[in-house]
Amino acid sequence: MRLVFHIWRQATASAPGKMVRYESANMNPDMSMLEALDVLNEELITQGTEPVVFEHDCREGICGSCGFMINGIAHGPLARTTVCQLTLRHFKDGEELYLEPWRASAFPVLKDLMVDRASFDRIIAAGGYCSVPAGSPQDANALLIPKPEADRAMDAAACIGCGACVAACPNASASLFTGAKITHLGLMPQGQPEREIRALRMVRQMNGEGFGHCGNIGECEAVCPKGISIEVIARMNRDFAGASITERPKSGAAEDGA
Amino acid sequence: MKLDSKIPGGPIETAWDRTRFENKLVNPANKRKYEVIVVGSGLAGGSAAATLGELGYNVKCFCFQDSPRRAHSIAAQGGINAAKNYQNDGDSIYRLFYDTVKGGDFRAREYNVYRLAQNSVNIIDQAVAQGVPFAREYGGTLANRSFGGAQVSRTFYARGQTGQQLLLGAYQALERQIDAGRVKMFPRTEMLDLIVIDGKARGIVTRNMVTGAIETHIADAVILGTGGYGNVYYLSTNAKGSNCTAIWRAYKRGAAFGNPCFTQIHPTCIPVSGDYQSKLTLMSESLRNDGRIWVPLKKGDKRSPEQIPENERDYYLERRYPSFGNLVPRDVASRNAKAVCDEGRGVGETALGVYLDFGAAISRLGEDKIRERYGNLFEMYERITDENPYKVPMRIYPAIHYTMGGLWVDYNLQSTIPGLFVIGEANFSDHGANRLGASALMQGLSDGYFIIPYTLGNYLASAKIDKVSDSAPEVQAARAGIQDRTKQLLGINGKRTVDSFHRELGKIMWDECGMARTAPGLEKAISRIQSLRQEFWKDVKVLGKNEEINQSLEKAGRVADFFELGELMCRDALTRNESCGGHFREESQTPDGEAMRDDANFSHASAWEYKGDNQTPELHKEPLEFHYVHPSQRSYK
Known part of the structure; x- marks a missing residue:
């Protein structure tokens, strides 16, 4: 199988980048997209060209490391699939593929297809947790959680933090990511004590990182490899609005919603 | 080198309590005076860094990924064991302890394993308090499932993503400490050397994977939770x-390196499909709860599975092991799959595969129930193979999954270097020669949340730790050594890529030090690895420079270490002339082909001491004593 790649090459965060054309005839329909890049890179190294840098680790769709745009779609054409599990059988022999990094000012490009997503960690650090130090909490079964609630919490908790939602959004909003964590914890009794402060702090952090606002377009849900629903954004907005109303402002400064 | 396992002795039920009481404590006001380095941010490293931060230590945590949430613990699928006995089916701490010692084929320390079983119940409480969304019953209680090697239902799970949810729990706790300023996180930073001063671990040398800067970090203790x-x-x-x-x-x-040859081969992975293959994908062992494993009775039967009638199928695990059936431990299931494929009864294009069939379960429970239990795994299988496992049996084959070996540690999880602690998969403790399913998550979190916080405090309170400056000769020498090594790798400019060497090494290891091992094969492997390693240092091609993101350079450094470790693994496998757990020496088997231990000669943990490059390492032995679970031939029949 033969494929033509047009790949974004950018040496450093500050260097200008450009699309470069490569071609390989050593492709196989059973390969994953990342294995295709492995094969291409082996060919490039042998020719003395520096290989294409891309982020990856588990290669089974759960670590959230990998991801780039393929022909303008985050993680490529197959729904609910990360690029590490996207096989070439979904492409035609001789097809031209355009690979670009996530584009968002809160995700600066580090090199080629690799971006810096540390802003996601800072959003979690702002409140995406229950404050329970390791020690001796009550027996796990002392807390009964109805199965439907637990299942919905799990649906939201399945987020892998890959950033496709941001890349797909015309506003580069991180609302799906932030809403998923707020929803996961907000649906469980353990998450109630900090529910308001969590929404306030996480949303403010998200806005401060330079992510855009949600415009209810739904591109994020369409590309999410874990199928997380934009319902989580509604929950985030509700928690944020509710918390904003009851908050005792320190400085009186008004706060933007998401 | 003298191995002192520091096993407390006395009644096993109270051993950990007594140890905790006898441990010295660090006064809360003094904790902030100590610097602690944690390398790795998975279940072990992440939970340790978070917990030590909560206690008030100054923690620096390092990971090579872009975020601590990416650590490979995230990929664990099936579940985590705990002796909660919520199902009232006869479980207890003692039974989990017993199953784990037996499952490890009597090559683990009883006292460590007992403590692990005790901690298992606290882990579930802790994880639930953090908001980990475990599966629940309609009444709101936690759900359980059964797993290989056990006859009780003690595995807690969050769909097929248990590792992800537990890791995110630890990661969130860690981020809370980062936000509070108790932990400083260094992502995209790789540890390249350990700094030892006056015989104590005092810091690490790292490379910043974005800028290439080689840096040193000094601390009062170093904890490695860097995985397998x-x-x-x-x-x-x-x-x-x-x-x-x-x-x-x-x-x-x-x-010292403990039991390097103890590797686990997981029976349920998607078979290899071509030379370009970059990794193998696991299908959770929990699938064996409802899937039935079979191959055709006839050799070379090329019919598609639905054309093979029931009486021409061999459900070989159910046939050979009627009491455990498809739920035999991983090593037994893997060896049997290899055996039927060696007989020429393997399935799929490569004939290196067996069927895992859900037909019976689907007709018994309905497709919806199966989807609820394993939906995400079935989807993953279909994405990779383009086959629908609801209609066609899955094809599976064993693959390397876990390493029970690792750095030797004493009961306090301290290595033979004072001040160097090793936790999680990176150490050798607890699982012996074979790890039971759903026990890796348990061990990582037990070490990180509930053991290291106590034993580290004891070390800091009792060791005399002098101030060390960044200009100390040992620090400078370690830094210079890494700079030289990096220059050397970049300067070879040979013809072969790093991956081509890695693949060749992997093939030698899989053929000679994989599911079945022999003395002549291992001897051959050692000499082939040595010559391949020499070729690597003459002919590897690493492009680019150090002062940039350079993934080939990162890989080259790691593969160079894999060569040396691979040789040690073969040496260890050669010395251990018995079969136990995942280590199967063809010379040591029962007449019906089961692994045969040799307790008279090998009831010990092997600990290897480095003696210099191109020198044979020295083998030390820590004898294992069994006072509670008496070694017997493992039988799952």
């Missing part, structure tokens, strides 16, 4: 970045 080394085989279920470099460099600085 299954990628020495090139193809494994490990993440591509998983590597042995941190523990290997610590080994070369004087930490």
Whole structure:
């Protein structure tokens, strides 16, 4: 199988980048997209060209490391699939593929297809947790959680933090990511004590990182490899609005919603 | 080198309580005076860093990924064991302890394993309090499922993503400490050497993977939670970045390496499909709860599975092991799959595969129930193979999954270098020669949340730790050594890529030090690895420079270490002339082909001491004593 790649090459965060054309005839329909890049890179190294840098680790769709745009779609054409599990059988022999990094000012490009997503960690650090130090909490079964609630919490908790939602959004909003964590914890009794402060702090952090606002377009849900629903954004907005109303402002400064 | 396991002795039920009471404590006001380095941010490293931060220590945590949430613990699927006995089916701490010692084929320390079983119940409480969304019953209680090697239902799970949810729990706790300023996180930073001063671990040398800067970090203690080394085989279920470099460099600085040849081969992975294959994908062992494993009775039967009638199928696990059936431990299931494929009864194009069939379960429970239990795994299988497992049986084959070996540690999880602690898969404790399913998550979190916070405090309170400056000669020498090594790798400019060497090493390891091992094969492997390693240092091609993101350079450093570790694994496998757990020496088997232990000669943990490059390492033995679970031939019949 033969494929033509047009790949974004950018040496450093500050260097200008450009699309470069490569071609390989050593492709196989059973390969994953990342294995295709492995094969291409082996060919490039042998020719003395520096290989294409891309982020990856588990290669089974759960670590959230990998991801780039393929022909303008985050993680490529197959729904609910990360690029590490996207096989070439979904492409035609001789097809031209355009690979670009996530584009968002809160995700600066580090090199080629690799971006810096540390802003996601800072959003979690702002409140995406229950404050329970390791020690001796009550027996796990002392807390009964109805199965439907637990299942919905799990649906939201399945987020892998890959950033496709941001890349797909015309506003580069991180609302799906932030809403998923707020929803996961907000649906469980353990998450109630900090529910308001969590929404306030996480949303403010998200806005401060330079992510855009949600415009209810739904591109994020369409590309999410874990199928997380934009319902989580509604929950985030509700928690944020509710918390904003009851908050005792320190400085009186008004706060933007998401 | 003298091994002192520091096993407390006395009644096993109270041993850990007594140890905790006898441990010295660090006064809360003094904790902030100590600097602690944690390398790795998975279940072990992440939970340790968070917990030590909560206690008030100054923690620096390092990971090579872009975020601590990416650590490979995230990929664990099936579940986590705990002796909660919520199902009232006869479970207890003692039974989990018993199952784990037996499952490990009597090559683990009883006292460590008992403590692990005790801690298991606290882990579930802790995780639930953090908001981990475990599966629940309609009444709101936690759900359980059964797993290989056990006859009780004690495994807690969050769909097929238990590792992800537990790791995110630890990661969130860690981020809370980062936000509070108690932990300073260094992502995209790789540990390349350990700094040892006056015989104590005092810091690490790292490379910033974005700028290439080689930096040193000084501390009062160093904790390694850097995972396993299954990628020495090139193809494994490990993440591509998983590597042995941190523990290997610590080994070369004087930490003994325990049982390096004890590797686990997981029976249920998607078979290899071509030479380009970069990793193997695991299908959770929990599938064996409802799937039935079979191959055709006839050799070379090329019919598609639905055309093979029931009476021409061989459900070989159910036939050979009627009491455990498809739920035999991983090593037994893997060896049997290899055996039927060696007989020529394997399925699929390569004939290296067996069927895992859900037909019976679907007709019994309905497709919806199966989807609820395993939906995400079935989807993953279909994405990779283009076959629908609701209609066609899955094809599976064993693959390297976990390494029970690792740095030797005492009961306090301290290595043979004072001040160097090793936790999680990176150490050798608890699982003996074979790990039971759903026990890795348990061990990582037990070490990180509930053991290291106590034993580290005891070390800091009792050791005399002098001030060390960054200009100390040992620090400078370690930094210079890494700079030289990096220059050397970049300067070879040969013809072969790093991956081509790694693949070749992996093939040698899989053929000779994989599911079945022989003395002549291992001897051949050692000499082939040595010559391949020489070729690597003459002919590897690493483009680019140090002062940039350079993934080939990162890989080259790791593969260089894999060569040395691979040789040690073969040496260990050669010395251990018995079969136990995942280590199967063809010379040592029962007449019906089961692994045969040799307790008279091998009831010990092997601990290897580094003696210099191109020198044979020295083998030390820690005898294992069994006062509670008496060694017997494991039988799952």
